[in-house]
Amino acid sequence: MDLGDPDLYLDPGRFARWRRYAADDAVLWSDAGTSPGGFWSVFSLAGCRAVLAPKAAFTSEYGMMIGFDRDHPDKAGGGMLVVADGPRHTRLRSVIMPFLSRAMAESLEDTVRQEVRQLVADAVAAGGLDVAASLGPVIPASVVCRLLGVPATDRDMLIELTSHAFGGADSSFDRMPPDAAHSEMILYLADLVAERRRSPGDDLISALAGDPRFDLREVLLNCDNVLVGGNETTRHAIAGCFHALATAAGTLDRLRTDPDLVGPLVEEVIRWTSPAMHVLRVATEDVELPGQRVASGEAVVAWLPAANRDPRHFAAADEFRPGRPANHLGFGYGPHHCLGAALARLELRALLLALAEFVDSVSVVGEPVPLRSNLVHGYRHLQVRLEPVGRATNHREALS
Secondary structure, X not given: OOOOOHHHHHOOOHHHHHHHHHHOOOEEEEOOOOOOOOEEEEOOHHHHXXXXXXXXXXXXXXXXXXXXXXXXXXXXXXXXXXXXXXXXXXXXXXXXXXXXXXXXXXXXXXXXXXXXXXXXXXXXXXXXXXXXXXXXXXXXXXXXXXXXXXXXXXXXXXXXXXXXXXXXXXXHHOOOOHHHHHHHHHHHHHHHHHHHHHOOOOOHHHHHHOOOOOOHHHHHHHHHHHHHHHHHHHHHHHHHHHHHHHHOOOHHHHHHHOHHHHHHHHHHHHHHHOOEOEEEEEEXXXXXXXXXXXXXXXXXXXXXXXXXXXXXXXXXXXXXXXXXXXXXXXXXXXXXXXXXXXXXXXXXXXXXXXXXXXXXEEEEOOOOEEOOOOOEOOEEEOEEEEXXXXXXXXXXXXXX
């Protein structure tokens, strides 16, 4: 079985397969196919942590997704945060981190809460929506574009490009291959970088463009990385939040009674949705994994949704159960733990509180349509019906 085949992740049986592999501490080999050189896969919580740990004998510099390996490296290796290690990673992180930090999330909280309340109120007034196609992409795009300094008028265009960049295996996005989408974003960002070099602002593009340690290529790669990373995974966690609530009746009632439950709820949404599907590393020396020796130079893929449903760590792992201990790998692990985690948590917290304010219950209409991808665990379509809190409530008046 080629575990890089995106068709495997259209099958609801993927959850049972992940559970079984995680419980067995499986280490499986996929021959050349989606990856030109083949790759190993690990699935358990412990196995994924072992590969991604800070001192593990693995590197990200050859690439971080299926298709790259030592003999077929990512051209961005060493120049982009997610595919840089050691001092280069530290240098990039020092500039980018303040814009994605908890302090930044706190400074944006009031603005994001108000924007999300309006979006949810409008959705309730409409009776429901396809969250994967509408509300899901809008919330993270608003936040990441604000941090980068992207004009609000360009956000829809960039949402479309990021969809093509990460969803290229899905027929919804077959009008433009991922490489072409990234190229379009790079060209767009190059114009913004030139503008900020002439007239700097207080945004992330200005910070990167004004740092003499980075050449234009590094600036563009990392702006692209933040734009795509900030948009593409969180939008599916947001859509999945609606799906999760539809499976767990009474959750919004409990949140209305005790708003402090929002933190544990956010963590369970991240675990249950696990939108970042895999992370690839290449062994820098011979490594022993459970029952398997991995040779130096071989690629290993950590399947994060499998780790987050490891039955040895999560009872009834397929169920959405708020209040579980937050030991998931939804944001990765080790030195490449997602820098945008605080912002993703902010967006989900704002969404859950707005839903508790305006929505009595969520139900899914029809079958969710998964995204055809081996990289993003998400939704192509998720149509939901929203039952308002108090049918007589005028939600628009509530916002005033």
